[in-house]
Amino acid sequence: MQTASSGKAGDRRSAYFSQERIVLAIAVVMFVLFGLTLPGFLAPGNLLSLVQSVSILGILAIGMALTIIGRGIDLAIISTMAMSVAWVIFMLGGGTPVWQAVLLGYLFVVCIGLVIGFLVAYAEIPAIFATLAMTTAIYGFTRVAFVDVDLLFIPQSASWTREFGAGYVFGIPIPVIAFAIVALLAHLFLRHTKPGVFIRAMGDNPLKARIAGIPTRPMMLLQYVISASIAFFAGLVLATLVGTMNTRVVNSTMVYDVILVVVLGGIVLSGGRGGIFNVIVGTLLIGIFLNGMTIMNVSYSIQNLIKGVILLVAIIIDTVLNPRDEQTSQQGDI
Amino acid sequence: MRKLINIIGGAAIALGIGMTAVKAQDAGFDDGMSTKFYESMKGKKVVFVPISIGMDIAAGFAAGMQRMADQYGFQLQIRDPNWNVDQGVQAITQIISEKPDLVVIQNVDMQAYARVIKQAMEAGVRVLQVNVKATSNSTAHVGIDWYKNAETNALKLVEKCSPKNGGNGKIAALEGTPNNPTNFIGMKAFNDVMAAHPEMTVVSDQAADWDASKAHSVVSTVVRQSPDLCGYFGLWDGQDSGMAAAIREAGLTGKVFVVSQGAGEKAACEKIADGSYDFYVSYNIRELSKHINDAIAVILQRPADETLQPFAIYLTTQNLTKDTLTPSSCWTLDEIKRGY
Numbered sequence: 134m135q136t137a138s139s140g141k142a143g144d145r146r147s148a149y150f151s152q153e154r155i156v157l158a159i160a161v162v163m164f165v166l167f168g169l170t171l172p173g174f175l176a177p178g179n180l181l182s183l184v185q186s187v188s189i190l191g192i193l194a195i196g197m198a199l200t201i202i203g204r205g206i207d208l209a210i211i212s213t214m215a216m217s218v219a220w221v222i223f224m225l226g227g228g229t230p231v232w233q234a235v236l237l238g239y240l241f242v243v244c245i246g247l248v249i250g251f252l253v254a255y256a257e258i259p260a261i262f263a264t265l266a267m268t269t270a271i272y273g274f275t276r277v278a279f280v281d282v283d284l285l286f287i288p289q290s291a292s293w294t295r296e297f298g299a300g301y302v303f304g305i306p307i308p309v310i311a312f313a314i315v316a317l318l319a320h321l322f323l324r325h326t327k328p329g330v331f332i333r334a335m336g337d338n339p340l341k342a343r344i345a346g347i348p349t350r351p352m353m354l355l356q357y358v359i360s361a362s363i364a365f366f367a368g369l370v371l372a373t374l375v376g377t378m379n380t381r382v383v384n385s386t387m388v389y390d391v392i393l394v395v396v397l398g399g400i401v402l403s404g405g406r407g408g409i410f411n412v413i414v415g416t417l418l419i420g421i422f423l424n425g426m427t428i429m430n431v432s433y434s435i436q437n438l439i440k441g442v443i444l445l446v447a448i449i450i451d452t453v454l455n456p457r458d459e460q461t462s463q464q465g466d467i
Numbered sequence: 468m469r470k471l472i473n474i475i476g477g478a479a480i481a482l483g484i485g486m487t488a489v490k491a492q493d494a495g496f497d498d499g500m501s502t503k504f505y506e507s508m509k510g511k512k513v514v515f516v517p518i519s520i521g522m523d524i525a526a527g528f529a530a531g532m533q534r535m536a537d538q539y540g541f542q543l544q545i546r547d548p549n550w551n552v553d554q555g556v557q558a559i560t561q562i563i564s565e566k567p568d569l570v571v572i573q574n575v576d577m578q579a580y581a582r583v584i585k586q587a588m589e590a591g592v593r594v595l596q597v598n599v600k601a602t603s604n605s606t607a608h609v610g611i612d613w614y615k616n617a618e619t620n621a622l623k624l625v626e627k628c629s630p631k632n633g634g635n636g637k638i639a640a641l642e643g644t645p646n647n648p649t650n651f652i653g654m655k656a657f658n659d660v661m662a663a664h665p666e667m668t669v670v671s672d673q674a675a676d677w678d679a680s681k682a683h684s685v686v687s688t689v690v691r692q693s694p695d696l697c698g699y700f701g702l703w704d705g706q707d708s709g710m711a712a713a714i715r716e717a718g719l720t721g722k723v724f725v726v727s728q729g730a731g732e733k734a735a736c737e738k739i740a741d742g743s744y745d746f747y748v749s750y751n752i753r754e755l756s757k758h759i760n761d762a763i764a765v766i767l768q769r770p771a772d773e774t775l776q777p778f779a780i781y782l783t784t785q786n787l788t789k790d791t792l793t794p795s796s797c798w799t800l801d802e803i804k805r806g807y
Contacts, residue, residue, distance in 0.1 A: 276521055286708070299716055375712045376712055430671050
């Protein structure tokens with residue numbers, strides 16, 4: 134439990150140059166650069182649309198970050214999001230009242246989280262394999278049992294729900310507020326609740342955490358139920374924002390974008406380190422980047438290329454400034 | 468004695484007539500083609516390889532074919548690669564060795580199945596391509612003229628927004644995934660039209676990976692950059708619902724003229740009715756599904772060893788606006804399953 138201070142004396146020298154700060158610096162530089170060169174970039178409307186455009190990615194990244202900090206990973210997060218919300222919309226189409234559909238959808242998501250948690254905590258399957266397998270299992274199960282089409286539109290009878298994702302509160306788009314609320318709750322959870330502290334300890338050194346008396350297995354269950362719940366919430370925001378849920382995202386590279394945000398922000402894949410601020414920094418960098426590229430009308434392939442280069446640069450700078458050695462490396466590093 | 472023979476003969480004739488009558492009843496009524504037609508369908512084996520059976524249009528095709536198979540008595544099998552090209556290639560290779568009477572392939576793009584389609588043709592398995600055509604020809608192709616659809620939409624934008632017609636000429640395009648064939652062909656049409664109309668200005672040309680939420684992000688940025696935008700060019704309604712949502716949020720519905728295209732599923736008509744799409748080219752899957760069934764009927768009536776000249780059927784499209792919308796303009800999967 135003395136994770137923060139011990140074993141990281143070597144870090145102190147370079148703590149000022151943590152990846153989080155490097156990425157923040159890149160984001161600030163990009164922001165200033167775009168602000169000076171791109172007309173309209175600094176307009177309040179554009180800044181809101183900038184944050185809004187990455188809010189859903191950010192919410193998902195928070196869910197992903199919680200599992201990674203606890204030394205897991207949830208590759209099924211997109212599948213959970215898409216399929217549970219697809220089922221909700223499908224039920225709405227059949228005339229189920231909204232509250233009932235959402236409640237059933239949420240119960241489904243809790244079951245998914247429990248199954249994943251069980252596989253990881255009790256069956257002791259590595260999270261990366263358990264969740265990879267669950268990705269297709271969730272997709273297949275939902276398609277067979279609940280939903281027979283892959284592109285679902287919110288029916289007109291429930292079109293009022295669009296006010297949720299597409300609405301504004303005090304001029305701020307609701308997805309941005311949703312992102313802020315999830316970020317705040319996740320931060321409070323990680324820093325100020327017992328399970329949050331347990332999850333961080335468990336991520337830093339699972340065996341030590343267990344010896345210290347932390348109920349690691351139930352904590353793992355909790356971890357995956359939380360990430361599945363966050364995925365469900367992100368899906369509801371997404372669906373009510375654009376009016377559809379496209380289950381084909383399960384086969385897309387979206388999960389890599391989520392991991393990119395988490396890793397870019399400086400959360401180490403081997404767990405135990407980082408917090409919600411890292412996720413916010415990573416999300417903002419991607420948001421500034423995408424917004425600037427859209428305004429400059431840069432082509433698709435070049436955008437992908439630049440995105441890859443930014444990630445590599447961040448990782449390289451981090452490796453140079455914070456070299457891995459016996460002191461800083463952890464057991465089970467990926 | 469003679470009397471007895473007469474009786475027996477009469478009975479025999481009567482029996483013969485009776486038997487003929489029974490036989491005639493068996494076949495129902497033959498107008499000279501119908502018996503032959505039904506016989507050519509009966510017991511045949513048709514295999515369908517969709518992109519993914521969960522995709523609305525593939526489900527529509529399958530429902531149409533299934534209805535035909537049930538009524539004409541041929542066997543329909545579906546091998547679903549679920550978006551996975553490798554599995555699709557494997558499935559088709561496997562199908563070639565099974566030698567069915569016809570394989571119906573919904574191409575993922577122009578290249579992926581081109582080689583296996585050629586192999587199937589060489590192995591004597593007849594191939595009907597649907598929706599998107601591969602670079603190699605096969606027995607037949609039933610599809611959509613992606614170029615013409617996008618051209619219609621681009622010309623509509625010129626008509627609405629050209630300075631010659633009182634607009635400011637500022638439009639934007641939203642692509643799907645650039646290397647996807649429908650995107651590639653559609654954007655070629657768009658660029659050709661814009662080249663012919665230099666008075667138009669394309670302020671933005673971004674891709675959104677056929678993803679409504681990405682479309683939403685891109686479009687909300689673009690309309691804030693260019694609040695006087697006159698028109699937006701979309702390539703697929705599933706993605707363009709995000710575009711329409713962003714335009715509505717910016718309070719520009721009715722000010723930015725949105726053109727889109729799609730399969731004309733019911734949700735599309737709802738979006739045309741509520742003003743999300745101002746002009747919509749519909750490649751109605753109900754009709755495309757009927758064309759597919761027609762092509763199957765033609766192919767199955769020809770002897771298996773006959774070398775057919777490749778033939779094609781291209782769908783006539785519908786241009787839908789709020790004013791031309793009728794209750795039957797769009798379809799639901801359930802309707803196709805029930806035969807409407």
